[in-house]
Amino acid sequence: xxxxxxxxxxxxxxxxxxxxxxxxxxxxxxxxxxxxxxxxxxxxxxxxxxxxxxxxxxxxxxxxxxxxxxxxxxxxxxxxxxxxxxxxxxxxxxxxxxxxxxxxxxxxxxxxxxxxxxxxxxxxxxxxxxxxxxxxxxxxxxxxxxxxxxxxxxxxxxxxxxxxxxxxxxxxxxxxxxxxxxxxxxxxxxxxxxxxxxxxxxxxxxxxxxxxxxxxxxxxxxxxxxxxxxxxxxxxxxxxxxxxxxxxxxxxxxxxxxxxxxxxxxxxxxxxxxxxxxxxxxxxxxxxxxxxxxxxxxxx
Amino acid sequence: xxxxxxxxxxxxxxxxxxxxxxxxxxxxxxxxxxxxxxxxxxxxxxxxxxxxxxxxxxxxxxxxxxxxxxxxxxxxxxxxxxxxxxxxxxxxxxxxxxxxxxxxxxxxxxxxxxxxxxxxxxxxxxxxxxxxxxxxxxxxxxxxxxxxxxxxxxxxxxxxxxxxxxxxxxxxxxxxxxxxxxxxxxxxxxxxxxxxxxxxxxxxxxxxxxxxxxxxxxxxxxxxxxxxxxxxxxxxxxxxxxxxxxxxxxxxxxxxxxxxxxxxxxxxxxxxxxxxxxxxxxxxxxxxxxxxxxxxxxxxxxxxxxxxxxxxxxxxxxxxxxxxxxxxxxxxxxxxxxxxxxxxxxxxxxxxxxxxxxxxxxxxxxxxxxxxxxxxxxxxxxxxxxxxxxxxxxxxxxxxxxxxxxxxxxxxxxxxxxxxxxxxxxxxxxxxxxxxxxxxxxxxxxxxxxxxxxxxxxxxxxxxxxxxxxxxxxxxxxxxxxxxxxxxxxxxxxxxxxxxxxxxxxxxxxxxxxxxxxxxxxxxxxxxxxxxxxxxxxxxxxxxxxxxxxxxxxxxxxxxxxxxxxxxxxxxxxxxxxxxxxxxxxxxxxxxx
Numbered sequence: 068x069x070x071x072x073x074x075x076x077x078x079x080x081x082x083x084x085x086x087x088x089x090x091x092x093x094x095x096x097x098x099x100x101x102x103x104x105x106x107x108x109x110x111x112x113x114x115x116x117x118x119x120x121x122x123x124x125x126x127x128x129x130x131x132x133x134x135x136x137x138x139x140x141x142x143x144x145x146x147x148x149x150x151x152x153x154x155x156x157x158x159x160x161x162x163x164x165x166x167x168x169x170x171x172x173x174x175x176x177x178x179x180x181x182x183x184x185x186x187x188x189x190x191x192x193x194x195x196x197x198x199x200x201x202x203x204x205x206x207x208x209x210x211x212x213x214x215x216x217x218x219x220x221x222x223x224x225x226x227x228x229x230x231x232x233x234x235x236x237x238x239x240x241x242x243x244x245x246x247x248x249x250x251x252x253x254x255x256x257x258x259x260x261x262x263x264x265x266x267x268x269x270x271x272x273x274x275x276x277x278x279x280x281x282x283x284x285x286x287x288x289x290x291x292x293x294x295x296x297x298x299x300x301x302x303x304x305x306x307x308x309x310x311x312x313x314x315x316x317x318x319x320x321x322x323x324x325x326x327x328x329x330x331x332x333x334x335x336x337x338x339x340x341x342x343x344x345x346x347x348x349x350x351x352x353x354x355x356x357x358x359x360x361x362x363x364x365x366x367x
Numbered sequence: 368x369x370x371x372x373x374x375x376x377x378x379x380x381x382x383x384x385x386x387x388x389x390x391x392x393x394x395x396x397x398x399x400x401x402x403x404x405x406x407x408x409x410x411x412x413x414x415x416x417x418x419x420x421x422x423x424x425x426x427x428x429x430x431x432x433x434x435x436x437x438x439x440x441x442x443x444x445x446x447x448x449x450x451x452x453x454x455x456x457x458x459x460x461x462x463x464x465x466x467x468x469x470x471x472x473x474x475x476x477x478x479x480x481x482x483x484x485x486x487x488x489x490x491x492x493x494x495x496x497x498x499x500x501x502x503x504x505x506x507x508x509x510x511x512x513x514x515x516x517x518x519x520x521x522x523x524x525x526x527x528x529x530x531x532x533x534x535x536x537x538x539x540x541x542x543x544x545x546x547x548x549x550x551x552x553x554x555x556x557x558x559x560x561x562x563x564x565x566x567x568x569x570x571x572x573x574x575x576x577x578x579x580x581x582x583x584x585x586x587x588x589x590x591x592x593x594x595x596x597x598x599x600x601x602x603x604x605x606x607x608x609x610x611x612x613x614x615x616x617x618x619x620x621x622x623x624x625x626x627x628x629x630x631x632x633x634x635x636x637x638x639x640x641x642x643x644x645x646x647x648x649x650x651x652x653x654x655x656x657x658x659x660x661x662x663x664x665x666x667x668x669x670x671x672x673x674x675x676x677x678x679x680x681x682x683x684x685x686x687x688x689x690x691x692x693x694x695x696x697x698x699x700x701x702x703x704x705x706x707x708x709x710x711x712x713x714x715x716x717x718x719x720x721x722x723x724x725x726x727x728x729x730x731x732x733x734x735x736x737x738x739x740x741x742x743x744x745x746x747x748x749x750x751x752x753x754x755x756x757x758x759x760x761x762x763x764x765x766x767x768x769x770x771x772x773x774x775x776x777x778x779x780x781x782x783x784x785x786x787x788x789x790x791x792x793x794x795x796x797x798x799x800x801x802x803x804x805x806x807x808x809x810x811x812x813x814x815x816x817x818x819x820x821x822x823x824x825x826x827x828x829x830x831x832x833x834x835x836x837x838x839x840x841x842x843x844x845x846x847x848x849x850x851x852x853x854x855x856x857x858x859x860x861x862x863x864x865x866x867x868x869x870x871x872x873x874x875x876x877x878x879x880x881x882x883x884x885x886x887x888x889x890x891x892x893x894x895x896x897x898x899x900x901x902x903x904x905x906x907x908x909x910x911x912x913x914x915x916x917x918x919x920x921x922x923x924x925x926x927x928x929x930x931x932x933x934x935x936x937x938x939x940x941x942x943x944x945x946x947x948x949x950x951x952x953x954x955x956x957x958x959x960x
Contacts, residue, residue, distance in 0.1 A: 089801065091794065091797030091798045091800070091801045092793065092794065092797050094797065094800070094801055094804075095793070095796065095797040095800055095801075100804055101800075101801055101804035101805070102804040102805070102807045102808040102811075102814075103814060105804070105805070105808050106808060106813040106814040106817060107814075107817070107818075109813060110813055110817050131794075160809075163805055163808065163809050166805060167802065167805050167806075170798060170801055170802055170805070171802075173798075174794075174795075174798045177794055274826075275829075276822070276825070276826070278818070278819070278822050279818060279822040279823060279825060279826040281817055281818045282818055282822070282823045282826040282827070283826055283830075286826070286827070286830060287830070299834050299838070300834070301830060301833045301834050301837065302834075302837050304837065
């Protein structure tokens with residue numbers, strides 16, 4: 068059996084981890100409904116599974132304040148799931164069921180939480196971490212495993228308070244050599260996703276028309292890693308590399324950097340909040356205060 | 368009296384012109400008697416390198432040969448030896464005085480502004496020659512007087528300093544080969560045994576056998592010559608190697624000096640006894656018992672001399688291989704701790720003896736050290752169950768609250784304030800609609816048709832367009848950068864501008880805040896150079912082809928932005944200064960009134 072398995076393991080076997088954005092605040096504001104979106108996505112997943120017998124798909128839902136695994140194609144038993152509901156391929160019945168349970172749970176969590184006024188972003192850092200953990204487990208399962216990649220389907224804007232965690236996940240993905248593809252379907256630009264795809268050498272695309280989403284997904288994001296070496300995929304012309312400051316979470320172009328831990332601040336601080344090192348007074352400030360003192364004396 | 372009647376000869380064969388030799392302050396003057404002859408000589412005393420003279424006992428006349436630094440030699444023939452010696456003494460005195468003055472002058476020269484040595488200049492030239500980019504920068508800035516040499520090299524000390532690190536000397540250790548134990552060459556025919564002796568071997572012998580060293584200091588050169596000493600030593604070595612203890616005993620009885628070499632080394636024994644006394648009695652020897660593998664089967668040295676039967680009174684004339692090896696190893700581990708040039712054997716011996724004395728003085732245990740040892744012994748030998756309970760002072764743990772870290776990450780987030788009530792309502796509605804969508808898709812299934820053909824076609828078209836335009840802009844090869852598509856001259860120019868602007872900005876920003884007029888002029892010069900660069904960049908942008916122009920301006924933009932920031936800062940600073948000086952003068956006017 069082992070030899071048969073290895074013969075079937077051609078170069079293009081892939082494991083696709085899909086991070087699905089289920090942020091209700093975003094979905095209530097778009098023109099496309101969530102059901103239309105889901106039908107595109109489910110058809111796409113079917114297509115990916117059909118490309119190769121050994122392909123695997125894992126779906127992780129990114130909610131407003133929690134994330135969870137929704138679907139794992141290697142675990143689902145085929146056939147005997149309840150296909151009582153008409154119209155739905157049996158393969159995805161469990162997916163939808165789990166998705167519904169997840170949304171209910173997410174709603175519970177938001178009721179308990181104090182409503183902090185933050186941007187309506189989804190928990191990207193959480194789902195990226197969960198995806199990376201799953202992939203790490205696959206790596207350790209043996210040397211015959213599909214080539215993993217992460218596809219991030221996101222519409223919500225970036226939450227600057229997640230900057231540090233997202234960057235950490237991106238760098239871990241780079242280390243593991245797992246490309247992060249990103250498909251941004253929202254209105255604003257997402258700096259996190261652009262940076263993620265750039266650093267991990269994945270593909271980033273922001274389709275303008277959402278009723279052709281299925282076509283976009285199958286053309287660009289269904290290609291496995293081996294095929295990408297000879298297929299031209301769209302490249303972004305520029306990448307938004309701006310960081311967000313650690314104190315206010317604003318995106319900034321110029322700021323202060325701690326020389327010990329490289330944390331970024333937008334204004335002068337006495338002490339670094341991440342590593343606790345004390346900053347000395349900058350030369351420019353020192354000179355101006357001295358000259359101010361001098362100026363005051365002749366006036367008085 | 369510093370005037371002598373002499374005959375001056377320029378060489379030995381010369382017959383010599385008669386004249387008067389005068390020695391004045393720092394000058395040696397020879398005036399010939401005959402005013403028409405032209406062998407007048409004036410020698411400055413510092414120039415005299417050396418003087419030679421003929422011996423009194425010989426039949427030669429009293430000559431004094433002075434050679435100066437250029438290599439010429441002047442021979443003066445004196446009337447008698449007394450004069451010659453007097454003159455020589457005076458010249459020696461004058462020379463000694465000159466030597467004193469000389470070192471002071473060069474020091475005065477160097478302590479003024481940083482004088483570069485020839486070696487430094489050569490190093491700089493070498494570095495410039497190897498790095499063409501650096502050479503270009505150097506030419507552009509230092510030769511147009513924008514930056515001075517020192518400023519240019521101030522940040523590049525690493526380039527200059529690499530060689531000096533290599534020159535630092537490494538201490539050489541001792542050889543682990545026992546050169547002192549090398550067997551001699553034997554000639555059976557003539558029955559001679561030849562030992563070789565080099566300074567290295569002498570050093571090893573003195574280091575390993577302190578008794579031999581002591582004997583050398585005592586006997587040579589008072590009792591015997593060095594050659595005799597070594598002959599006796601090697602006779603003793605030969606006797607050891609034959610392992611004939613009876614003969615050794617006999618010869619030792621006859622020759623007292625030989626006996627010194629044949630006896631066991633007393634000095635070594637004393638040192639060993641002292642070391643044993645200083646061993647910590649709390650040392651746990653149990654581990655060492657297991658290390659003794661030499662008495663197992665197939666281990667150990669077969670013939671190390673321990674099993675040989677020896678008559679008791681001749682026991683002292685034996686030495687085992689283990690003893691030699693151990694002593695040699697101990698010496699090698701101590702290392703080479705003297706730097707004496709090994710030509711003079713006696714000096715080597717004395718230096719080693721001195722070192723040993725110093726280390727012995729250090730090793731002597733003082734009263735405090737003894738107390739400490741006793742305290743340690745009592746501590747280790749104590750019995751645990753008889754001890755009183757010990758309450759050590761505890762330092763409290765300071766574990767930082769991890770929530771500080773996490774909360775600081777979510778610190779003050781800037782956001783539009785929303786009414787709490789509306790937020791909750793929105794959220795619930797949103798969740799409700801989401802759940803409806805899922806229900807819908809569960810009941811209805813996937814959309815049919817999933818995607819309209821026109822829409823799909825549109826998608827394909829737009830993608831193709833995106834990819835092809837991107838290819839035009841970025842290039843076919845994803846690795847290829849825009850720089851490769853520029854003509855070579857423009858590319859070189861752009862890269863050169865980049866490095867030169869970096870250099871200028873580095874010096875510009877390091878000069879702020881301006882405290883001295885030197886910095887003020889430096890900043891002014893840098894600003895002119897920077898505006899020059901700026902206009903050059905603009906010109907370059909104009910000159911390039913139209914299709915590359917946009918990309919080039921994108922490439923050049925960060926450089927221009929950096930220059931703009933620098934100009935802004937300069938203007939702001941200038942404004943502040945003029946305002947301050949205006950206010951200051953106004954204030955003074957007020958104050959004076």
